[in-house]
Amino acid sequence: MKDSAATFLPLSPATLHILLSLAGEDLHGYGIMQEVTRQSQGKYKLGPGTLYDNLQKLIQRKFVQELGRRPGDEDPRRRYYRLTSLGHGVLAAETERLADVVREARLRLQIAKPRRA
Amino acid sequence: MLRPLYRCLLRLHPSGFRRRFADEMRSIFDHSVGKPAALRLLVDGLLSLARQWALRPEFWHELSPAQQPAADGIPAFYTLDPFRPRAGAVIHGLVLSTALFCLTCFAIRYSWIHILHVNIPAVQFDSLRSMQPSAGASATLERPTVPPRWQDKAPIALSTASHSAPVAVAMQNRALQPSATHASETLGSESPERSGRSPELLSTTPVPQAPLQPYVGTRVDQPQAPQPKPQGATSAMIRAVAEDVKLDAAERQRVIDGAIANLTKYYIYPDVAQTMADALLAHENSGDDDAATDGEVFADLLTRQMRDVSHDRYVMMVYSTVTKPENPPPSLEDVSRYRKEMEENNCTFEKVKILPHNIGYLKFNEFPDASICGTTVAAAMASLNHADAIIFDLRDNPGGYANMVALIATYLFDHPTHLNDFYNRSEHSTEQSWTHPPVPGNRLADKPAFVLTSLSTFSAAEGFSYDLKMLKRATLVGETTSGRGHMGMGHRIDDHFTIRVPGIRVVNPISKTNWEGTGVEPDVKVKAADALKTAEKLAERRLQKK
Numbered sequence: 001m002k003d004s005a006a007t008f009l010p011l012s013p014a015t016l017h018i019l020l021s022l023a024g025e026d027l028h029g030y031g032i033m034q035e036v037t038r039q040s041q042g043k044y045k046l047g048p049g050t051l052y053d054n055l056q057k058l059i060q061r062k063f064v065q066e067l068g069r070r071p072g073d074e075d076p077r078r079r080y081y082r083l084t085s086l087g088h089g090v091l092a093a094e095t096e097r098l099a100d101v102v103r104e105a106r107l108r109l110q111i112a113k114p115r116r117a
Numbered sequence: 118m119l120r121p122l123y124r125c126l127l128r129l130h131p132s133g134f135r136r137r138f139a140d141e142m143r144s145i146f147d148h149s150v151g152k153p154a155a156l157r158l159l160v161d162g163l164l165s166l167a168r169q170w171a172l173r174p175e176f177w178h179e180l181s182p183a184q185q186p187a188a189d190g191i192p193a194f195y196t197l198d199p200f201r202p203r204a205g206a207v208i209h210g211l212v213l214s215t216a217l218f219c220l221t222c223f224a225i226r227y228s229w230i231h232i233l234h235v236n237i238p239a240v241q242f243d244s245l246r247s248m249q250p251s252a253g254a255s256a257t258l259e260r261p262t263v264p265p266r267w268q269d270k271a272p273i274a275l276s277t278a279s280h281s282a283p284v285a286v287a288m289q290n291r292a293l294q295p296s297a298t299h300a301s302e303t304l305g306s307e308s309p310e311r312s313g314r315s316p317e318l319l320s321t322t323p324v325p326q327a328p329l330q331p332y333v334g335t336r337v338d339q340p341q342a343p344q345p346k347p348q349g350a351t352s353a354m355i356r357a358v359a360e361d362v363k364l365d366a367a368e369r370q371r372v373i374d375g376a377i378a379n380l381t382k383y384y385i386y387p388d389v390a391q392t393m394a395d396a397l398l399a400h401e402n403s404g405d406d407d408a409a410t411d412g413e414v415f416a417d418l419l420t421r422q423m424r425d426v427s428h429d430r431y432v433m434m435v436y437s438t439v440t441k442p443e444n445p446p447p448s449l450e451d452v453s454r455y456r457k458e459m460e461e462n463n464c465t466f467e468k469v470k471i472l473p474h475n476i477g478y479l480k481f482n483e484f485p486d487a488s489i490c491g492t493t494v495a496a497a498m499a500s501l502n503h504a505d506a507i508i509f510d511l512r513d514n515p516g517g518y519a520n521m522v523a524l525i526a527t528y529l530f531d532h533p534t535h536l537n538d539f540y541n542r543s544e545h546s547t548e549q550s551w552t553h554p555p556v557p558g559n560r561l562a563d564k565p566a567f568v569l570t571s572l573s574t575f576s577a578a579e580g581f582s583y584d585l586k587m588l589k590r591a592t593l594v595g596e597t598t599s600g601r602g603h604m605g606m607g608h609r610i611d612d613h614f615t616i617r618v619p620g621i622r623v624v625n626p627i628s629k630t631n632w633e634g635t636g637v638e639p640d641v642k643v644k645a646a647d648a649l650k651t652a653e654k655l656a657e658r659r660l661q662k663k
Binding site for chain 1: 176
């Protein structure tokens, strides 16, 4: 699973944020947008065009599963989406990759930092 | 306001995307607060629209209608194939086809064999504009001092001149009103009268409107016979006004300046042009022109002054009492009239027959536009295809179109053959004329050929004779031809004066020269009246030897 997930890496920022937002719970599109904004502390905002463009790709790749509408929702037009196990794997692999990148970056930044006398 | 716009945007999305996500996107739009947010969503929708159509062809029909059950049990019939090529493939295809198209156009334009003759309506139109049938000889053409607005299109006319030659020159000959024209063609009229030609075709009036049309020239030095007014001469296009103008010094000065400007710019030999210009100025300064207050007399005087030093009988000043507008509108009805006349006259193909001993005989009295008379030529040549020898009778042929020269000559060769070049002095350009690729099924390529010539054989007819003689492909029988190897065009100086300046020279690729002034010498010199009999005997003898 991990190996197959690695073939999809690296993920685009939009894909990463969408997968990340769905990692906690099932969300509808608007919910994903809000969650992405929250996760990035407002630094990354996803428009609906970009969101659904990515969602259709993620659904096709089976990273995300469409759950359909939920009765009693505030807006009946909303559909919910869920992260699949494959999506989980890809997200985990990407997180690991990013962790390596961050580790490496920190290491280099430390070396580059001038030592105190 | 913005919401309907957003809905429209969503509707424009590919059906697969729209069905799946449009509701949700509308829902998000409905939750947006404030105009700036709505505007941002609109921009996002626009980007999405472009992205989905340009980059996501695989999702256009993801939810294909075929996959959905028919509504209310009504059977549905779908013809759309969900497959669409990738955007990259479409772009590659576009680039490839564009490159191929450009390459083909380039190859056609610059191929060493000019075999594809494309008639571009715009070009014809432009040419026709410059070739309006005129009520007088003072046609509107190029004026170096004040260029008309279409002057910059002149090179186009040249580049296509030998291929898609406009048809109006002959028409002009028919449409001229001699009563209004006082050209100075009586000067140096050494050419004999042609025989057997209708008055229309014998028109000797200069045609200054002719564009740079290789081989399309008119005799300028024949006595002008009184002509009946040809049918169609009263073209409504030309609103001509006859005026009786007395010349003053300023007008004479303007005409002389215009003549010098045109000679300097267009005349085929720059040094001779300068000599003529000097002569005109010298005569003017010495007061030789002062007595000429009549336009006709003044035109004759200037013509004589130019010819005295150039010895070129085709340079000519033309005066007309008729005033013509600067840029008369083009007439397409004249094109159709020419076409109709050609059809009625069998494209001037007077005789096509098989003589005794299976000798083909073809007499045609013009080289008409190949784009109009190509089928007639094909039919005539097909009827002579089984002849053992062929005789072309050009004794009454005053020339015409270079494209017809190339077309008829094609039947005498089994490969594309370089006939001659047309050098345009003002543009420093040379255009080649070649025969077409061999005609399938043609059997005349290796048959003995004879061309009958006379003193009346003129212009393109001389070119045809000269080319075949240089290529040793035909035996010329008859008289030395007229000697017209330069082509000229009229240049308007003002409402009444037009100068005709030879500006294009034919250069044979073998002799590196042409027949201008000297004419084409026949191989067998006999009187024109005896040419056919002589050629028949020669052909018979040639066939017996085989």
